[in-house]
Amino acid sequence: MKILKIPHQLADYLCPINGLCDIYEWKTGNRIPDDLLFYSKAGFQLISQKRATPPKMIFFGQSSIGKREYNYWKNLIGYEIVSNEGRTFKTTLKEIQSLLDNDVPTILFGLDMYHLPYQQKFYHECHIPGHVVLMVGYDEKNVYVHDNSKIGVQTVPVDNLRLAWANDYIGISKRNAYFGIDMKSPNHDISHIIQQGISRNANLYLNAPLGFIGIKGISKFIKEFPSWEKTFSEEELKNIYLHFVEYSGSVLPELPHELSNHNSGIDNPHRASRDKLAAALLNYKSTFGTPHWEEAAHHFQLSGAIIESIVSGFVEDIQHQTFTRADRYIPLFEKLKEVEREAFKPLLHTQEIDRSKKAELIL
Numbered sequence: 001m002k003i004l005k006i007p008h009q010l011a012d013y014l015c016p017i018n019g020l021c022d023i024y025e026w027k028t029g030n031r032i033p034d035d036l037l038f039y040s041k042a043g044f045q046l047i048s049q050k051r052a053t054p055p056k057m058i059f060f061g062q063s064s065i066g067k068r069e070y071n072y073w074k075n076l077i078g079y080e081i082v083s084n085e086g087r088t089f090k091t092t093l094k095e096i097q098s099l100l101d102n103d104v105p106t107i108l109f110g111l112d113m114y115h116l117p118y119q120q121k122f123y124h125e126c127h128i129p130g131h132v133v134l135m136v137g138y139d140e141k142n143v144y145v146h147d148n149s150k151i152g153v154q155t156v157p158v159d160n161l162r163l164a165w166a167n168d169y170i171g172i173s174k175r176n177a178y179f180g181i182d183m184k185s186p187n188h189d190i191s192h193i194i195q196q197g198i199s200r201n202a203n204l205y206l207n208a209p210l211g212f213i214g215i216k217g218i219s220k221f222i223k224e225f226p227s228w229e230k231t232f233s234e235e236e237l238k239n240i241y242l243h244f245v246e247y248s249g250s251v252l253p254e255l256p257h258e259l260s261n262h263n264s265g266i267d268n269p270h271r272a273s274r275d276k277l278a279a280a281l282l283n284y285k286s287t288f289g290t291p292h293w294e295e296a297a298h299h300f301q302l303s304g305a306i307i308e309s310i311v312s313g314f315v316e317d318i319q320h321q322t323f324t325r326a327d328r329y330i331p332l333f334e335k336l337k338e339v340e341r342e343a344f345k346p347l348l349h350t351q352e353i354d355r356s357k358k359a360e361l362i363l
Contacts (some may be wrong), residue, residue, distance in 0.1 A: 003137030003153070007031075009144045013251050013266075014038045018133030018148035019107045020181060024254070026079060026105075027183045031138050032077075032190050034148075036284050039277040040198045041069070043205055044340070046217045046224075054239035055232065058221070059247055060272035061308070062201055062213065066109055066172045070179050076197050078187045080133075082147045082180035085109075085173055089162045090106040092176040097138055099180040106135045108145070108161075109177040110169035114311050116149070118154040135178075174194030192286045195350040202347035205340070218337040225333070226326040237323035248272045248311050250304070258315055270311040274304030274343075275359075292346035306336045 006026040011018045011034035018034055025031040043062030049055060070081055074283040081098060084092065096106045111261055113119045113128040122128050136153060139143035143161055144153050156164075168174045208214035228237065246253045248270040254260075256270065271273060285293035310332050317323055 001139040002276050003144055004103060004105055006105060006134075006136050009034070011035070011148045013148075015104065015132040016069060019105070019132070019329040020070070020073070020077075021148060022134055022146055023079075023105055023183050024186060027186045028188050030188070032193065033280070033284055033288075035276065036194060036280045036288070037073070037197075039280050040194065041201055042273060042277050043201070044214055044217045044268060045132050046212045046221050048088060048212070053236075054243050055236060056248075057229070058244050060274075061125050062204055065124070066177070067179070070107070070181075073193075073197060076187065076193045077183070078182050078185045079183035082106075082182060083178060085175070085177035087176055089165065089176055092165075092178065093138075093143075093158070093161075095179070096178055099182075100135070100138060104180045104182045107179040107181060108133050108135050108165065109179065110167075110173045111161075111164040111174070112167065113164070115164035116154075116156060117148075117160060118150060118156070127337065129167065130172075131333075138139060145190060163363045165301065176214075177216070194288045195290065196286075198347050199350035200321070202344040206348070215337060215341060218333060218340070221336070222330060222333050224318065225330065229324050229326060234323060238321070239317060241318050241323065245270065245311050245314050245318070248307055250276050256311075259318060269304075270308055271304030272307045274300040274307065278304065290349055292349045296343050296346040299339050303336055303339045303343055306332055306339060310336075 004026075008022050009018075009025075009031065011021070014034045017038045019030050021034045021037065036151040041062045043060065045061070047057040048061065049057070050151065065079040068081065074081060082104065084095060091160050096108075099106050109132050110129065111133060113122040113131050113133040114124065114126060116131070117123050133145040133147050133154075135143055135145050142155050142157055145156060147154050165176050169177070191346045205214035208216045211217070211220055228240070232240070242255065242259070246255050250273045251266055251269045252264070254264060254268055278300040281289065281293040281297040281300070285291065285297075308331055313325075313329060317325060
């Protein structure tokens with residue numbers, strides 16, 4: 001039997017990074033705020049895939065969760081990743097047990113909560129795929145995990161883990177995906193980690209190397225959108241609108257009650273997490289940030305309100321099966337582009353500070 005004694009804190013709806021924050025606290029004695037780490041990757045992506053459903057997808061993050069997210073923070077926080085996916089369950093479990101034997105806790109990615117006994121609300125009641133936990137131990141019959149929604153260590157029988165982990169997760173990961181986080185030399189300066197991470201993300205949004213992300217992505221969308229009613233069928237347009245609405249949820253991807261019989265019951269405004277990012281920037285600006293975060297937060301509050309207005313119109317269009325009013329939304333997307341430009345600009349200030357510090361050191 002092996003169980004690593006790692007500190008753990010609750011972080012509702014932040015499962016992709018909760019384990020990472022647990023490990024950092026274990027190694028340093030201090031905690032990177034889960035919400036600040038998670039919501040700091042705001043962005044815009046226009047994904048085009050002719051054969052996909054829908055053929056056009058808009059996401060309001062700069063990169064997907066999973067491998068890209070853990071790679072993004074790797075050098076800033078100071079850890080190495082040991083990962084794999086798509087292999088047999090037996091082989092995967094042995095690999096993770098070996099990591100734990102060497103004191104490397106491991107993130108298990110893409111679980112279905114339907115098969116997790118400690119998730120009483122969903123166990124054998126409702127399929128909720130894509131869940132993420134931190135595996136901290138094992139014995140012959142069970143694995144032991146930290147779950148962002150539960151206090152303490154949770155027990156998962158091996159057979160349940162096999163079932164929960166059996167499927168790929170919507171193009172983000174293959175079955176049995178894991179990420180061992182070997183944090184041998186962590187950066188103890190949380191302010192540096194967060195400011196640099198946010199600054200790099202802002203630079204990517206404002207000066208994207210690719211035309212479908214950030215400001216360039218919004219411009220591309222504005223140019224394309226009016227022609228979609230002639231390019232796509234009514235059913236394809238409906239799916240595009242539904243995807244936009246669903247993935248604008250601030251807390252989690254979810255359709256509003258007007259469009260879905262199922263509702264989580266949580267407070268989930270459709271502001272694309274701009275409200276959450278604004279709140280985090282204001283909450284931590286004195287602790288880990290700069291005074292410029294307050295200006296950025298104000299603009300993110302505005303951009304969130306614009307997105308919510310767009311979503312409201314899209315919901316009406318879906319209800320009335322009317323997808324020929326693109327011109328109505330172009331001014332809103334133009335406004336969104338300008339407000340987000342002003343929101344991300346103050347977050348670049350960290351880079352300028354760092355350059356001046358480097359110049360002083362050189363002199």
